Amino acid sequence: MLTYVKARAPINIALIKYWGKKDIKEVLPYQPSLSLSLDIFETETIIQKADHDDFVFTINNIKDVNMKQKVETFIKLFDVNINLNGIEIHTKNTGPTAAGLASSASGFAALAVAVNRFFNFNYDLDTLSSLTRKGSGSAIRSLLPSAVAWLPDGHIEQVDFEFDDVCLGVVIINDQKKSIGSTEAMKLSVETSPLYSEWVKQSFIDFEAFKEALKHKDFKILGNITEKNALLMHEVCHQTVPKIQYLSPSSYDVITLIQSLRTTLGIDCYVTMDAGPNVKVLTKVHHQSIIKKHLKQEGYNILWSGIDTKGAVILDEVH
Ligand code: PMV
Numbered sequence: 570m571l572t573y574v575k576a577r578a579p580i581n582i583a584l585i586k587y588w589g590k591k592d593i594k595e596v597l598p599y600q601p602s603l604s605l606s607l608d609i610f611e612t613e614t615i616i617q618k619a620d621h622d623d624f625v626f627t628i629n630n631i632k633d634v635n636m637k638q639k640v641e642t643f644i645k646l647f648d649v650n651i652n653l654n655g656i657e658i659h660t661k662n663t664g665p666t667a668a669g670l671a672s673s674a675s676g677f678a679a680l681a682v683a684v685n686r687f688f689n690f691n692y693d694l695d696t697l698s699s700l701t702r703k704g705s706g707s708a709i710r711s712l713l714p715s716a717v718a719w720l721p722d723g724h725i726e727q728v729d730f731e732f733d734d735v736c737l738g739v740v741i742i743n744d745q746k747k748s749i750g751s752t753e754a755m756k757l758s759v760e761t762s763p764l765y766s767e768w769v770k771q772s773f774i775d776f777e778a779f780k781e782a783l784k785h786k787d788f789k790i791l792g793n794i795t796e797k798n799a800l801l802m803h804e805v806c807h808q809t810v811p812k813i814q815y816l817s818p819s820s821y822d823v824i825t826l827i828q829s830l831r832t833t834l835g836i837d838c839y840v841t842m843d844a845g846p847n848v849k850v851l852t853k854v855h856h857q858s859i860i861k862k863h864l865k866q867e868g869y870n871i872l873w874s875g876i877d878t879k880g881a882v883i884l885d886e887v888h
Contacts, residue, residue, distance in 0.1 A: 578678035578881035600772030609874030610664025612675035677704030678711035714880035792839035
């Protein structure tokens with residue numbers, strides 16, 4: 570019987586995006602997606618026996634009632650009869666929470682791994698991943714390190730990623746306004762965006778072309794597919810009724826700057842954006858300083874991340 574478990578999981582950023590559930594209950598996507606697990610931010614989650622009878626949940630040392638309810642609902646998916654009285658769960662994100670930086674992905678992946686171990690389910694990856702995606706779809710990809718594909722049938726698989734010089738930068742755009750959450754937004758896109766079927770078709774094409782480019786280690790093709798895929802996802806959002814606008818004027822500033830570094834200076838750098846205004850930059854390590862310099866001149870800061878090599882794992886346990 571375990572009394573303490575500590576797990577961690579990385580954030581992941583999709584280069585081929587998931588945007589739309591084919592099966593809402595099972596959380597199955599319309600399209601294959603492919604992400605990189607990153608070592609810049611992670612979630613660490615502790616589950617332990619308490620010396621009281623309450624169920625206590627904290628996130629970044631703060632009790633959050635809404636999140637506690639979500640966590641309880643998620644854990645009951647493992648077994649409805651689980652009793653959480655006398656249990657404490659403490660979770661910490663090393664990056665900003667709910668700022669479009671995949672903290673819910675690392676959060677649910679770390680929680681899933683911790684619950685699996687603490688309550689002695691010991692489910693295999695298939696079962697664990699089918700539970701994890703019900704916390705947050707993209708969390709499924711945070712279970713594995715490096716490059717991870719999530720297929721429309723629900724499976725995840727590790728994809729060979731043979732670059733040791735690829736990095737991803739996060740430009741944190743400060744003019745964040747509260748926008749619509751991804752679950753509700755993608756449902757609206759599926760229902761109303763005239764581009765939706767084209768988006769699904771293109772996602773399959775992008776996914777195959779991306780894997781082919783990985784095989785040939787062709788970074789320019791990877792980058793171009795990444796950028797086009799993200800821009801199409803945002804176009805799908807713009808055509809959704811009512812319009813979904815995640816990108817802010819500053820996001821567009823940064824996108825234009827990165828594109829012009831590529832076209833005018835020949836730097837291999839490409840953008841990707843998710844359900845928020847932050848812009849991520851896919852590039853090679855030796856371009857970091859010049860990209861940083863140009864962004865700084867325009868008043869933007871970039872945080873660089875390497876590729877996570879650990880995935881979602883147990884860090885510590887006590888009997
Ligand atoms: O899993 P969710 O509901 O957070 O959706 C994430 C969707 C995107 O981040 C925009 C794309 C992706 O594949 O991660």
